[in-house]
Amino acid sequence: MAEKIEIIVNGKQTQVSTTWSVDDLIQDLELVGRQVAVEVNGQIISRDRWSEQTLGSGDRIEIVHFVGGGEDEKCLMI
Numbered sequence: 001m002a003e004k005i006e007i008i009v010n011g012k013q014t015q016v017s018t019t020w021s022v023d024d025l026i027q028d029l030e031l032v033g034r035q036v037a038v039e040v041n042g043q044i045i046s047r048d049r050w051s052e053q054t055l056g057s058g059d060r061i062e063i064v065h066f067v068g069g070g071e072d073e074k075c076l077m078i
Helices: 022-028
Strands: 004-009 012-017 036-040 043-045 060-067 074-077
Touching: 012 022, 022 036, 022 060
Parallel strands: 004 060
Antiparallel strands: 004 012, 036 043, 036 060, 060 074
């Protein structure tokens, strides 16, 4: 069984494997292919770095999902 660490995703504590990257988290949250922005500990992580950005114990991750439509585009925290 893989070791787990605690991280905070959009204000909620969760446990993930010690080997997880941002890409693994996005896959687990079923957000693959969606327009999302990811911030780890206050720094925006570009999509091309998701697989190399590993998660560490206590990391604070914010994920924002952009929703378009109508005249106003909306930004939702998920």
